[in-house]
Every structure is written in structure tokens, then in C-alpha cells.
Amino acid sequence: MGDERSDGGHDGFDDWYVQAFPQVRGALALAIGDADLAEEAAAEAFTRALVSWRKVHALDSPTGWVYATALNHVRSTLRRLRLERRHQQRLRAGPRSYQPPPEPExxxxxxxxxxxxxxxxxxxxxxxxxxxxxxxxxxxxxxxxxxxxxxxxxxxxxxxxxxxxxxxxxxx
CATH class of the missing domain: 1.10.10.10 (Winged helix-like DNA-binding domain superfamily/Winged helix DNA-binding domain)
Known part of the structure; x- marks a missing residue:
């Protein structure tokens, strides 16, 4: 058992996570103006980094990868929220508020x-x-x-x- 890793091949992840997570979360909160969404996005990005740690660890900037992944998560979340909001507005407005476009001649x-x-x-x-x-x-x-x-x-x-x-x- 002397050669087996207890971390499943995630050497260095824990130390990097402890150091980088607060910085990433803080930068995201400042960039997007929502601390809760920043926390969620950072957690999601670090989870994805852990899953792909061998690939991410080999990058020039694992932290840059996490920022990009977190910002993509934020964009997806905001896009989904906008769609949900529009759907809710349509539901509240009732079925008569929707007017299909006129048929072409x-x-x-x-x-x-x-x-x-x-x-x-x-x-x-x-x-x-x-x-x-x-x-x-x-x-x-x-x-x-x-x-x-x-x-x-x-x-x-x-x-x-x-x-x-x-x-x-x-x-x-």
C-alpha cells in the first residue's frame, strides 16, 4: 500500500483549494455583485476542477480555469433565471396576452x-x-x-x- 494515493490522484488540490477559494469567491462577488451567486459559482467551479484535477492541475493557470468556469456558471444561471422570469410573467398575464405573429400572405x-x-x-x-x-x-x-x-x-x-x-x- 505504500505506493497508493489516499486522495485518488488529487495531489495538491486541497492546499490549492484552501488558498484559492476565498480569492475566487471574493473576486466573483465583486464582479457580479451577488455574494450568494458568487459562492455557488465558485463551489461549482472548484467541484468541476476536482473532477478534472489531472487536466486542470496541468494548466498554466488552474485558478484562471476556475474563474472562467465560475463565470460561465454565473452566465448560465442568470440566463436560466431570465427565462424562468419571462415564463412566470407569461403565466401571470394569462393565455390571452400571447398574440401569435400574423400569418404571411x-x-x-x-x-x-x-x-x-x-x-x-x-x-x-x-x-x-x-x-x-x-x-x-x-x-x-x-x-x-x-x-x-x-x-x-x-x-x-x-x-x-x-x-x-x-x-x-x-x-x-
């Missing part, structure tokens, strides 16, 4: 259906899913310039199709 849907498949995809991602051009490019696996050009051509083609539809309606 059938003529517009018909015009979009006439576009080539990749162009339809770009239009749907940009204008229905409300993704940025960069996000559309990432989803489609093309450059942002290709997306911009495709959307420009789509808008031009849609205007042409819709104008033709209006002309047809006038001549009836």
Missing part, C-alpha cells in the same frame, strides 16, 4: 415556394427563424457573402413574382 408563401430549394432555405432561416446572416451561413455551410448574395437575389425574385401576381390580378 398566401401570395408570399406561393412566391417563396417558387424559389429554388437552397434559396428557400436561406429565406426561411433568415426571415422566419430570424437567424443572422452569419448564423444562416454556418447552418448552410456556406460563406456569409454567399448568404447575402442569395438573399439579395431572393428578395429581387420575390418582388418580381409578387409584382407579376399583382399585374395578373389587375387584368382580371
Amino acid at each position: 398566401p401570395a408570399l408563401w406561393r412566391a417563396v415556394a417558387e424559389l429554388p430549394p437552397r434559396t428557400r432555405e436561406a429565406v426561411a432561416l433568415r426571415y422566419v427563424a430570424d437567424l443572422s446572416e452569419a448564423q444562416v451561413a454556418a447552418v448552410m455551410g456556406v460563406s456569409a457573402g454567399t448568404v447575402a448574395a442569395t438573399l439579395h437575389q431572393a428578395r429581387r425574385r420575390l418582388a418580381q413574382i409578387l409584382a407579376d401576381d399583382v399585374d395578373k390580378e389587375r387584368t382580371r
Whole structure:
């Protein structure tokens, strides 16, 4: 038993934790303005550091890793709280407060259906899913310039199709 470690391979963690935890917790509390959330985030980050101690210990700055991990935990927690708050507000407002967006005109849907498949995809991602051009490019696996050009051509083609539809309606 002389060679076995009693700490399960976590050499140095305890000493580092005792030294670094108060500093990390204090810096987080100052940065985010919430001592309780700072305590929670620091504890979570140090727990993750313990689980991955061999990897974390080998880093140039284990404490920097813990700060980054703790700040990511704070961001996730705040994002979750915002979503919960919005959900609670919707519940309190009742079912009538939600108004779905109006359906697009059938003529517009018909015009979009006439576009080539990749162009339809770009239009749907940009204008229905409300993704940025960069996000559309990432989803489609093309450059942002290709997306911009495709959307420009789509808008031009849609205007042409819709104008033709209006002309047809006038001549009836």
C-alpha cells in the first residue's frame, strides 16, 4: 500500500483549494455583485476542477480555469433565471396576452415556394427563424457573402413574382 494515493490522484488540490477559494469567491462577488451567486459559482467551479484535477492541475493557470468556469456558471444561471422570469410573467398575464405573429400572405408563401430549394432555405432561416446572416451561413455551410448574395437575389425574385401576381390580378 505504500505506493497508493489516499486522495485518488488529487495531489495538491486541497492546499490549492484552501488558498484559492476565498480569492475566487471574493473576486466573483465583486464582479457580479451577488455574494450568494458568487459562492455557488465558485463551489461549482472548484467541484468541476476536482473532477478534472489531472487536466486542470496541468494548466498554466488552474485558478484562471476556475474563474472562467465560475463565470460561465454565473452566465448560465442568470440566463436560466431570465427565462424562468419571462415564463412566470407569461403565466401571470394569462393565455390571452400571447398574440401569435400574423400569418404571411398566401401570395408570399406561393412566391417563396417558387424559389429554388437552397434559396428557400436561406429565406426561411433568415426571415422566419430570424437567424443572422452569419448564423444562416454556418447552418448552410456556406460563406456569409454567399448568404447575402442569395438573399439579395431572393428578395429581387420575390418582388418580381409578387409584382407579376399583382399585374395578373389587375387584368382580371
